[in-house]
Amino acid sequence: MPYWPNYSEISPDCRATYLDWLAGGRKDAWFDAGYMFLYFYGLERRFFVDQSQDDAKDIVQEVRRxxxxxxxxxxxxxYLGEFLDIANLVEVEFDAIEPIFEKQGWELPFSLKYAIGARIYRGENLTAEWLLSWFICHPETYLRTPATRCRDEFIALFRIRFDQRFPDGLKVAKPRKTLxxxxxxxxxxxxxSANPTVEGKPVPDISGLRKPVEIAQELADEAMSDLDKLSRFLxxxxxxxxxxxAYALLPSVLWQSFPSEEMDSLRSWASTIVDQGGLVPLEDxxxxxxxxxxEKIGKxxxxxxxxxxxxxxFGLAPDPRFALRSPKAEEPVVLFSLGEPIExxxxxxxxxxxxxxxxxxxxxVAHADGRIAEPERRALEDQVSxxxxxxxxxxxxxxxxEWFLAVPPDMTLLRRKLKEVGQDSQAAMRAALVGAAHADGIIHSDEVASIEKxxxxxxxxxxxxxxDLHAGEVSDGPRTVRASQPGRPGEAIPDPEKASGPKLDASRIAAIRSDTERVSSVLGQIFDVEEEESGGSALASPSQLAGLDPKHGALVLEVIVxxxxxxxxxETICIAHGLMASGALEVVNEWAFETYDEALLDEYDGYDVSSDIAEAVKEKMNTEGRDVEVETT
Incomplete structure (x- = not known):
C-alpha cells in the first residue's frame, strides 16, 4: 500500500484487503492505515464538497473513532486532526469548545483561533486557560523542561500567577483582521475555504497579535523558574x-492543589528535632x-x-551551597527554624x-588544639551577633x-590536603585566616597564638x-632607632631568624579577603573531604565550557562530534562521565538555551545534536587553541 493510496491505482490484492476491512466494521487497527485513509477520503469529500447537513455530525463522530x-x-x-479541528464546530457549540494544551503543528489550531476570537468579539476577558492554550499552541513559543516534566504543576501554577496578575481576566483589543x-x-x-461567524458577524483573527503571547511568556517563565528545583529532582x-x-520542592502555593498527608508528618518530625536541640544524623x-x-550522600x-x-x-546546616566541607552520612547536621518558609x-x-x-x-582555629574553651565559644557567638x-x-x-562546634574537622586529613594543593592555595588559606583575624580591626595577642596554633x-x-598578621603594617625586622656608627670590632649580631615559606603582603590579604567567591573555592578544596574519600583528586579540573561543570562540559564536547x-x-557516554542520562540531558539543554537560545539535544528516536550549537562550540574551542576531536567512522 503506497503512502498516498488511490483506489484506482492499488493492486487487486490491496482492493480485496480494503473490502475485507470495510466488511469487518472498519475497526481492525492491524490493517495498514492506508486502507483507513481510502475510507476517510470519502468522508471528507462528503463533509466539505457535498456539505451534507443530515449526516455531518455522524461524519465527525466517525472520523473521531x-x-x-x-x-x-x-x-x-x-490529517484527521486538521479535519476535526474545523469540523468539530458542526457538532460542538461555541461555548463548549475546550482549550488545547498540546502543540499540534506549525499554526494555531483553527478551533482555538475561533474560540478566542469569538470571545474577544463578544468583549469577554480571557481566562488563564485560554491564554495558556494560546501560548502553548503558538508556533513561536517553547516550553522548557520544567513545563513538560511537571505538566500538571505547570498548568496549575500558570493559573495562579495569571489570577494574581489579572483577577478579572485579560482584556485583549479586537484585531481588525477577520478569521x-x-x-x-x-x-x-x-x-x-470559509469565513466563520459568531452571532452572524465575522470572527476576529488573533494570529497576528503579539502582546497577549508576550504576557503569557512572562507568566510561563515565572512558573517554569519556580518549578526548576522540582524538575531537576525528578x-x-x-x-x-x-x-x-518532591512534594516539598513544590512552590508552596501549589500545596493545596496537590495535598500530601506525609508532609504533616515531616513537619512534625522536624519540629520535634528542633525542640530537642536540632542535631540529627544526616542519614536520618x-x-x-x-x-x-x-551510605554515601552527595552535595x-x-x-x-x-x-x-x-x-x-526549617533550615539545614550546613547548606552545601556555602559550606566549606560536607558532613558524612553518619555525622550530625543541625535542623533549625527559619522563621518562615523560604523558596x-x-x-x-x-x-x-x-x-x-x-x-x-x-x-x-578554636578546634585546632582539640578542645573549645568557653572564651572561644563566646567570641564566636559575639561574632554572629x-x-x-x-x-x-x-x-x-x-x-x-552550632554545626561548626559540634563536628570538628579531621586535622590530619586537612594537613595532608593542604600539602597537596600547592603554595598558591596555601597562601590563600593563610590570607583567609589572617583576614578573619583582622575582621574587628584589632589584632590581639590571643589571636596571634591561635593562628600560630x-x-x-x-x-x-x-x-x-x-x-602574616602584620603584613604591610609592622616590619618583621628590627627598626632603625639611629644611624649606626663604627665601633670597636667584636662579634657580629646575627640576622634575625626568618620564617620558612613565602610571605604575604597586605594587598594580597585584602584582595583575597574581599573576594568571597574565591576564598570559598580555595577553602572548599582544602576543607571538603568528599573527594578525598572517593579517591578523587583534591583539585577538580576546570570545565572547558563556561556555565557547565567539568563533567557536563566534557559530555558536551563528546556529543557534538x-x-x-x-x-x-x-546513556553509555553519560555513565562514562559519571552522569545520569536524564539529568545530564536537562543540564546541557538548559545551558544551551541560556547560551544559544535553543536545545543542544533533541529527543527523536535517540538524540539529534544541534548543528548550529555544535559548530559554535567547535569554533570557540578552536579559537582558544583547543580542538574538538571529530569522530571518524
Whole structure:
C-alpha cells in the first residue's frame, strides 16, 4: 500500500484487503492505515464538497473513532486532526469548545483561533486557560523542561500567577483582521475555504497579535523558574514523584492543589528535632525525605534536602551551597527554624557569605588544639551577633556555628590536603585566616597564638603567623632607632631568624579577603573531604565550557562530534562521565538555551545534536587553541 493510496491505482490484492476491512466494521487497527485513509477520503469529500447537513455530525463522530484506532500514527493525527479541528464546530457549540494544551503543528489550531476570537468579539476577558492554550499552541513559543516534566504543576501554577496578575481576566483589543479558514483535503483532490461567524458577524483573527503571547511568556517563565528545583529532582529521580522531597520542592502555593498527608508528618518530625536541640544524623534526614537511607550522600542530595525543608520553614546546616566541607552520612547536621518558609535559599547577601567564611575559620582555629574553651565559644557567638545580617540570615549563621562546634574537622586529613594543593592555595588559606583575624580591626595577642596554633596543626611554620598578621603594617625586622656608627670590632649580631615559606603582603590579604567567591573555592578544596574519600583528586579540573561543570562540559564536547546518538549510546557516554542520562540531558539543554537560545539535544528516536550549537562550540574551542576531536567512522 503506497503512502498516498488511490483506489484506482492499488493492486487487486490491496482492493480485496480494503473490502475485507470495510466488511469487518472498519475497526481492525492491524490493517495498514492506508486502507483507513481510502475510507476517510470519502468522508471528507462528503463533509466539505457535498456539505451534507443530515449526516455531518455522524461524519465527525466517525472520523473521531478512526483517529482513535491509530493513536501512534503521525499522519493520522495530522490529517484527521486538521479535519476535526474545523469540523468539530458542526457538532460542538461555541461555548463548549475546550482549550488545547498540546502543540499540534506549525499554526494555531483553527478551533482555538475561533474560540478566542469569538470571545474577544463578544468583549469577554480571557481566562488563564485560554491564554495558556494560546501560548502553548503558538508556533513561536517553547516550553522548557520544567513545563513538560511537571505538566500538571505547570498548568496549575500558570493559573495562579495569571489570577494574581489579572483577577478579572485579560482584556485583549479586537484585531481588525477577520478569521478565514482553508482546508486542503488529505486526498489532495480539493480545497475549500470559509469565513466563520459568531452571532452572524465575522470572527476576529488573533494570529497576528503579539502582546497577549508576550504576557503569557512572562507568566510561563515565572512558573517554569519556580518549578526548576522540582524538575531537576525528578530528572535525577524519575521514580521520585509523590515522594516527600518532591512534594516539598513544590512552590508552596501549589500545596493545596496537590495535598500530601506525609508532609504533616515531616513537619512534625522536624519540629520535634528542633525542640530537642536540632542535631540529627544526616542519614536520618535524607532517609526521612527520600524514603530510604544512603551510605554515601552527595552535595546534590543535601541541596535538595535543604531546599525541601526550607519550603516548610526549617533550615539545614550546613547548606552545601556555602559550606566549606560536607558532613558524612553518619555525622550530625543541625535542623533549625527559619522563621518562615523560604523558596530560594541560594539568595543571600555578600555580608552573609563573608560572615560564614569568617565564622568557619574562627571555629577552625578554636578546634585546632582539640578542645573549645568557653572564651572561644563566646567570641564566636559575639561574632554572629555583631554581623550585619537580616534576622533570617542570622538564624542560619547561628545554626552553622552550632554545626561548626559540634563536628570538628579531621586535622590530619586537612594537613595532608593542604600539602597537596600547592603554595598558591596555601597562601590563600593563610590570607583567609589572617583576614578573619583582622575582621574587628584589632589584632590581639590571643589571636596571634591561635593562628600560630592552627599553622602548626596544618604543618605550616608557626613563625609565619606573626609576619602574616602584620603584613604591610609592622616590619618583621628590627627598626632603625639611629644611624649606626663604627665601633670597636667584636662579634657580629646575627640576622634575625626568618620564617620558612613565602610571605604575604597586605594587598594580597585584602584582595583575597574581599573576594568571597574565591576564598570559598580555595577553602572548599582544602576543607571538603568528599573527594578525598572517593579517591578523587583534591583539585577538580576546570570545565572547558563556561556555565557547565567539568563533567557536563566534557559530555558536551563528546556529543557534538556526531549529528545523532542512539539512547543506548548516549546513556553509555553519560555513565562514562559519571552522569545520569536524564539529568545530564536537562543540564546541557538548559545551558544551551541560556547560551544559544535553543536545545543542544533533541529527543527523536535517540538524540539529534544541534548543528548550529555544535559548530559554535567547535569554533570557540578552536579559537582558544583547543580542538574538538571529530569522530571518524
Amino acid at each position: 478512526l483517529q482513535s484506532l491509530y493513536p501512534d500514527s503521525h499522519s493520522v493525527r495530522r 478565514k479558514v482553508s482546508y486542503r483535503a488529505a486526498s489532495s483532490e480539493f480545497e475549500g 530528572g535525577r529521580n524519575p521514580d521520585g514523584r509523590g515522594s516527600v522531597e 534526614v535524607i532517609g526521612r525525605l527520600e524514603g530510604e537511607r544512603s 546534590r542530595q543535601m541541596t535538595g534536602a535543604a531546599d525541601a525543608l526550607a519550603r516548610l520553614g 530560594k535559599l541560594e539568595e543571600v547577601s555578600d555580608s552573609y557569605r563573608s560572615a560564614l567564611i569568617e565564622l568557619a575559620l574562627g571555629s577552625f 555583631a554581623a550585619s545580617l537580616s534576622d533570617q540570615e542570622r538564624r542560619r549563621l547561628r545554626a552553622n556555628l 592552627i599553622y602548626k596543626a596544618l604543618g605550616l611554620d608557626p613563625a609565619l603567623a606573626y609576619s 556526531r549529528e545523532h546518538w542512539s539512547e543506548t549510546e548516549f
